[in-house]
Amino acid sequence: MREIYEFAEFLSSAWRLANKDERIPTSHGVLDQALYEMKDKLPANFRDLLTFGNTRVGFRCYELPDILYAAQANLLTSEPNPTYLTTAVQIDDTVASMLLRRRRVDANLATAFAKELFERAKRIAKQDASAA
Amino acid sequence: MQLPPGDLLEEFRKATGELWSAVDRLSAEWLAPVEKRLADISSGKDPTLRRKLINDPVWKSIELYDHEVLLLDSPLVQRLRGVRQLGLANLVFPGANHDRFEHLCGVVESADRMFHALKSNRDSRPGGRYPLPDFTQSDLKLVRLAALLHDVGHGPFSHAIEPVVEKRYRGDFTAFSRIVKEQVHLDSKIAPAEAISALIVLSDAMGRVLRSSKFALGIDDIKDVQWRIAVLILGARSARQEACFSAIISSQIDADKLDYMARDAHHTGMPIAFDTDRLIRKLEVVQCTPANIPSGSSHQRNVEFARQSANDRYSDIAVVSSGVGALEQMLIGRAFLYDRLYHHHKVRAADAMAQRLIRYAEEERGQPFELEELYISVGDDTMIRILGGELKHAKIACGGDEAARLSEAITRRDLYHRAFAFRASFHNSLEAETNETSARAAVWSPMSTDLSSMTERQILEREIFDRAKLFARSIKDPVARAAGDALRPSEVIVDLSDNRVKPVTINVHVGDDVLEQPNLFFDPSRWSNVYDLQKRTGYVFAPREAVQIVNLAAAVLFFERWGYTGGEKGRRFIRGAAYRQEWVTDLQEAGLIDPFLNDVLSEKSVIRSYLRPDEIILPSDWQNEDPALAQIIANDLRDYLPQGLSAEDRVAVAIGIEELSSFVKVWNTDSKLLKSNPAEHELQTELLRHLRSRGVVAHEGAEFAGGETDVIIGERCLIENKIGAGKSPFDSKADAPYQANRYGIALCQRVFFTLVAYTPSSEKDLLRQTASVKVNPLDDLDRTAVEIRFVVPVGLSNPSLAKKPKQSAAKKDPSVP
Numbered sequence: 001m002r003e004i005y006e007f008a009e010f011l012s013s014a015w016r017l018a019n020k021d022e023r024i025p026t027s028h029g030v031l032d033q034a035l036y037e038m039k040d041k042l043p044a045n046f047r048d049l050l051t052f053g054n055t056r057v058g059f060r061c062y063e064l065p066d067i068l069y070a071a072q073a074n075l076l077t078s079e080p081n082p083t084y085l086t087t088a089v090q091i092d093d094t095v096a097s098m099l100l101r102r103r104r105v106d107a108n109l110a111t112a113f114a115k116e117l118f119e120r121a122k123r124i125a126k127q128d129a130s131a132a
Numbered sequence: 133m134q135l136p137p138g139d140l141l142e143e144f145r146k147a148t149g150e151l152w153s154a155v156d157r158l159s160a161e162w163l164a165p166v167e168k169r170l171a172d173i174s175s176g177k178d179p180t181l182r183r184k185l186i187n188d189p190v191w192k193s194i195e196l197y198d199h200e201v202l203l204l205d206s207p208l209v210q211r212l213r214g215v216r217q218l219g220l221a222n223l224v225f226p227g228a229n230h231d232r233f234e235h236l237c238g239v240v241e242s243a244d245r246m247f248h249a250l251k252s253n254r255d256s257r258p259g260g261r262y263p264l265p266d267f268t269q270s271d272l273k274l275v276r277l278a279a280l281l282h283d284v285g286h287g288p289f290s291h292a293i294e295p296v297v298e299k300r301y302r303g304d305f306t307a308f309s310r311i312v313k314e315q316v317h318l319d320s321k322i323a324p325a326e327a328i329s330a331l332i333v334l335s336d337a338m339g340r341v342l343r344s345s346k347f348a349l350g351i352d353d354i355k356d357v358q359w360r361i362a363v364l365i366l367g368a369r370s371a372r373q374e375a376c377f378s379a380i381i382s383s384q385i386d387a388d389k390l391d392y393m394a395r396d397a398h399h400t401g402m403p404i405a406f407d408t409d410r411l412i413r414k415l416e417v418v419q420c421t422p423a424n425i426p427s428g429s430s431h432q433r434n435v436e437f438a439r440q441s442a443n444d445r446y447s448d449i450a451v452v453s454s455g456v457g458a459l460e461q462m463l464i465g466r467a468f469l470y471d472r473l474y475h476h477h478k479v480r481a482a483d484a485m486a487q488r489l490i491r492y493a494e495e496e497r498g499q500p501f502e503l504e505e506l507y508i509s510v511g512d513d514t515m516i517r518i519l520g521g522e523l524k525h526a527k528i529a530c531g532g533d534e535a536a537r538l539s540e541a542i543t544r545r546d547l548y549h550r551a552f553a554f555r556a557s558f559h560n561s562l563e564a565e566t567n568e569t570s571a572r573a574a575v576w577s578p579m580s581t582d583l584s585s586m587t588e589r590q591i592l593e594r595e596i597f598d599r600a601k602l603f604a605r606s607i608k609d610p611v612a613r614a615a616g617d618a619l620r621p622s623e624v625i626v627d628l629s630d631n632r633v634k635p636v637t638i639n640v641h642v643g644d645d646v647l648e649q650p651n652l653f654f655d656p657s658r659w660s661n662v663y664d665l666q667k668r669t670g671y672v673f674a675p676r677e678a679v680q681i682v683n684l685a686a687a688v689l690f691f692e693r694w695g696y697t698g699g700e701k702g703r704r705f706i707r708g709a710a711y712r713q714e715w716v717t718d719l720q721e722a723g724l725i726d727p728f729l730n731d732v733l734s735e736k737s738v739i740r741s742y743l744r745p746d747e748i749i750l751p752s753d754w755q756n757e758d759p760a761l762a763q764i765i766a767n768d769l770r771d772y773l774p775q776g777l778s779a780e781d782r783v784a785v786a787i788g789i790e791e792l793s794s795f796v797k798v799w800n801t802d803s804k805l806l807k808s809n810p811a812e813h814e815l816q817t818e819l820l821r822h823l824r825s826r827g828v829v830a831h832e833g834a835e836f837a838g839g840e841t842d843v844i845i846g847e848r849c850l851i852e853n854k855i856g857a858g859k860s861p862f863d864s865k866a867d868a869p870y871q872a873n874r875y876g877i878a879l880c881q882r883v884f885f886t887l888v889a890y891t892p893s894s895e896k897d898l899l900r901q902t903a904s905v906k907v908n909p910l911d912d913l914d915r916t917a918v919e920i921r922f923v924v925p926v927g928l929s930n931p932s933l934a935k936k937p938k939q940s941a942a943k944k945d946p947s948v949p
Contacts, residue, residue: 001584001585001630002581002582002584002585002587002588004584005580005581005584006581008581009577009578009581017827017829029436051306051310053310053313053314060313062309062310062313065320065321066321070581070584073580073630073668074573074576074577074580074581075556075569075572075573075576075577076573076577090569090570090573091569091570091573091574091577092567092570092780092846093829093846094570094574094780094783094784094787094846094848094849095570095571095573095574095780095783097783097787097828097829097846098574098783098786098787099574099577099578101787102578106827107826107827107828108826108827109827110827111827
């Protein structure tokens with residue numbers, strides 16, 4: 001359970017430093033796929049945490065619902081927006097940096113990771129939209 | 133890949149090794165009498181099997197079919213008598229003695245009524261665009277069996293035992309969950325008890341029972357029957373059967389919830405009314421297609437599931453518009469049940485004590501419990517006595533001092549009391565923060581994360597215990613001394629609930645196959661989720677006599693570890709358990725707390741946290757050269773800023789010190805920089821380059837208070853750059869801090885950084901790196917503020933000087949001439 005909360009801190013903090021006020025996608029399997037593509041670039045302590053699989057509703061990260069809940073429970077993200085498609089990161093750069101330092105995660109690596117994660121999420125969402 | 137049921141069961145057997153074997157052995161034992169009775173029935177020896185009608189406080193009467201009676205009368209279900217539905221809540225709500233056995237019967241009736249209501253509403257509606265499920269007798273039998281078996285995986289104390297079982301078989305549970313999610317659509321996490329229920333259904337013994345003609349389920353492949361029932365229990369959606377039947381057993385509004393909410397409210401005497409009958413009658417089966425699935429948290433998954441289902445659609449349960457009132461009533465009632473019953477502090481204390489009882493019993497016997505030991509078919513009360521060593525059982529060995537004490541305390545209802553309460557909204561001193569939510573998260577998130585781990589909670593429990601003992605010895609009040617002397621390690625419990633209210637996302641059928649979300653007036657689901665998170669409260673529990681000394685120890689440790697101060701709100705929550713103020717004075721006199729902590733505990737300061745030496749990160753060679761430097765900086769900050777720092781400022785200052793000290797170190801080892809004579813903007817460019825190379829977010833030229841700041845790290849850490857002149861770099865440019873202070877007021881900052889480049893007039897004026905930082909009070913300003921100044925040398929004709937910094941006299945080895 002602790003790893004889930006730590007990953008929620010990592011994801012929210014890295015996202016804030018890299019993508020500022022951009023919202024995190026929480027639906028449509030977008031983040032699931034983006035995390036899968038980026039799993040080898042995760043900090044070492046998170047590399048074995050996430051598991052993925054092809055399910056009857058498409059490709060999924062099995063831990064992601066708990067991670068998104070943990071981020072909300074820790075006040076890092078807002079409750080999802082009315083359509084439940086995205087969530088806003090509520091912490092500022094300073095707190096984001098602090099949380100990463102506390103978990104001994106390199107801020108450079110985290111920022112680069114979240115920047116690329118967002119780019120991939122945008123690409124996946126665009127592909128899904130054009131496929132639909 | 134979708135596996136046929138036979139292969140799937142083999143996959144589970146292989147992947148969940150130890151857990152599968154343990155469940156298989158237990159199932160064989162519990163179902164042996166059923167197999168024998170079935171044999172007797174077939175041979176004509178037992179003519180007594182018939183339906184049963186049971187009286188029930190919630191449903192008035194419950195009818196069970198004869199094949200269900202076979203299971204009901206088996207050890208598999210009978211062992212759930214005495215396993216209370218609400219764990220040890222009966223110690224708080226004396227009426228809450230209802231057990232899992234009673235609940236199982238209720239869920240059968242609830243599922244039956246839902247099934248018939250859905251069937252009846254389908255028959256009475258005009259035909260829609262798509263054909264609706266048939267609701268056959270075989271479907272009904274499967275649904276009722278799933279209802280009867282959905283909780284057979286529970287052990288004693290209901291949910292309190294789950295972490296112990298999960299820890300013992302973690303790998304097997306993970307494998308089980310992975311396979312299930314590969315085969316069927318399931319959004320939620322599978323609880324250990326649910327997984328064990330499903331594994332019991334999938335066991336060989338259950339296969340032999342279900343094969344009997346008495347069950348006549350209308351499906352030849354018994355492994356398919358087993359898998360279908362397991363899928364219903366897990367609330368998963370499979371292409372093998374109508375999804376609406378899974379929704380009856382486990383979904384947002386299912387037979388389980390409709391029974392336990394009404395039953396729990398009834399037995400606890402909670403005046404919460406559920407209009408269960410109306411809600412059930414207002415349920416309809418609907419066909420969901422990619423075109424009519426409303427937006428929501430599971431929208432895309434539902435659309436995907438529809439696309440992968442036959443004819444691009446699946447059946448689900450919806451509530452009709454005229455049932456939304458009953459739905460809202462249920463959701464609000466549920467939120468209050470969580471708040472007033474499931475999360476009641478005394479219920480949490482009792483459950484936590486049960487968890488610790490299992491833990492200490494396990495520790496004291498020196499080996500983990502196996503499933504067959506914990507599932508020995510005894511009720512909660514008996515299990516408490518077995519774990520405490522008071523009663524002996526052939527299948528489980530227990531008996532140690534701490535377990536015995538806990539067992540006795542639970543049995544006597546000597547429940548622990550709230551010694552300390554913590555909640556995100558209790559944390560005070562945030563009113564002045566520019567971003568209150570962020571500042572609150574800075575304190576709450578690390579706490580919540582750390583305490584989500586049972587191991588961390590146990591470590592903290594021990595630390596609180598040790599600190600309470602230490603404090604008690606230095607407090608003059610004999611009450612505190614006696615409490616400290618009597619306190620034992622098992623008597624301090626840290627608890628933070630993760631038992632969340634799951635959102636309800638059932639659709640409203642407004643007619644003509646049009647589905648909407650049930651937010652006609654407000655969204656009760658989101659409301660209840662937010663309500664629950666807002667009220668998520670953690671506790672430190674202790675015996676009544678020890679609450680005050682444990683409160684003091686916890687207050688100090690929560691402040692030291694996370695900078696958390698609960699203040700008046702937290703104290704109000706623990707009713708008289710707060711420490712006495714004179715004890716704090718005693719601790720300061722004994723040297724156990726410093727004046728600042730005294731202020732914190734006395735709530736004299738408005739802003740209470742301060743930077744600790746271990747939060748000050750300096751280059752490692754600086755630490756080697758001057759191990760006291762971090763302590764000196766921390767002490768200076770504390771002395772010059774008696775009010776302390778806000779949580780956010782503390783972080784900002786720590787970052788500023790780390791980054792500027794790193795900059796000074798790099799500068800001092802770069803001969804090009806040492807030789808240079810930079811202008812202010814060049815110094816600034818160099819600083820920005822350094823910060824950005826380290827991944828630090830830094831801005832320049834932001835406008836504040838009518839001027840342009842030099843550099844801001846993040847959003848709070850202000851750095852002014854100056855090219856110095858004069859003898860001492862710490863005296864030069866005396867106006868710099870005042871300039872910084874002007875911006876600082878706008879930024880609500882009390883600490884500013886100044887980076888000064890200076891030219892030493894001679895070799896002896898070149899400072900050691902560890903002497904390149906100084907904290908200066910600015911007490912002639914109209915408010916308390918502090919400058920932290922870092923200096924770097926420039927214009928050196930002989931940069932090699934930097935490689936051999938002058939050693940101070942104090943550091944010189946006296947043995948070297």
